[in-house]
Amino acid sequence: MPVSDGDIVVRLAARGDGVTGDGRFVAGAAPGDRIAADGAILPGAHHQAPPCRHFPECGGCQLQHVDDAAYADYLKDRIASALAAQGLAPPEIRTPHLSPPRSRRRAQLKAAGGVIGFNAEGSHRIVDMRECHVLRPELFDLVAPLRRMLTGRAGAAMTLADQGVDLLLEGVSAEGLAQAEALTGFARTHRLARLSLDDGYGPQTMWEPEPVTATLGGVPVPLPHNAFLQATADGEAALVAAVREAVGEARLVADLFAGLGTFALSLRGRVYAAEGARDAVLALKSARREGLFVDHRDLFRRPLDAAELGRFEAVVLDPPRAGAKEQMPLLAVSPVPRIAYVSCNPATFARDARTLADAGCRLDWVQPVGQFRWSTHVELVGRFSRA
């Protein structure tokens, strides 16, 4: 049977489907695979055996069937095509940093009727997790005990803190002393750092033998419930290294959307940190770090104006998926010479990059970070400079 170029998978689409030379989308195909006339996938050099029995059913991973080289190309392609869609020429897109298997330190699992795991792709059905190749072992070790304990519908948010696992059970209440004792017994047996319940009225701590912290930039910061932390420690280190390179010698830096201070606490000199979540602001304010000023500020409603921005030698920003549409025009007309933009959404990054480019800023390089290994999440740091 002759093979036409149109039958070869040439790239991965945003949602992870293989795309053939003639534009067909094929679920489960990797770049280099050939699609036979009957639709069968004939594996090529970048097709690997998925390590997990739950793939592709489980919604946690979409790309376990592609090797690291194809996965890295996918991350770069997503960024390049988002920039191209905004009419921006591709800058230097560096080799992606990929977090290793079993390094994810945060997970939001669902439980119901004796099953626990991530939801199936595009569905509310829970895939009962018997193995996981992305979670840190400390988190995975709790899955079987939680399956036994959680009989009703519940959520289990797990975060690896300095002291161990911080577990927040959603949709669970402790009715009566016996239930409360059972829950604290569970926390003690499994050496949890903290156990909290949220039955719809906000998290309530049941167990926390010592104050729970996350160490960022070498500084322990109190860890509020549901606070944002980068998904893996090594992904965080890669983002921090890229941000530090991007700001260079700057000694007066603004960190916008600062969270608990992942970047603010890792930078030298004086840092102004702005953040909208009250708990995160209080936590960061209590961090022992000279020269740090923390501002509780809604940057969508009240972005920094050009005069405020003009005081800084560099600006770091790390907005949520929606990007920083309100902040960009002000940043664009400010004299700030260096901007490190950390993003978890190439589309809003590219939109915001367009605003900066229109004002004469140059996108020097982009460092992709694949900390959600085998998923379609793309994280990056982009460095902009003003001539």
Ligand SMILES: C[S@@+](CC[C@H](N)C(=O)[O-])C[C@H]1O[C@@H](n2cnc3c(N)ncnc32)[C@H](O)[C@@H]1O
């Ligand atoms: C992607 S997280 C980054 C946090 C931090 N830079 C880090 O790396 O750990 C985005 C942060 O933006 C904050 N945020 C979301 N909307 C905001 C707003 N309108 N104003 C200020 N901060 C906001 C969130 O609370 C969250 O801490």
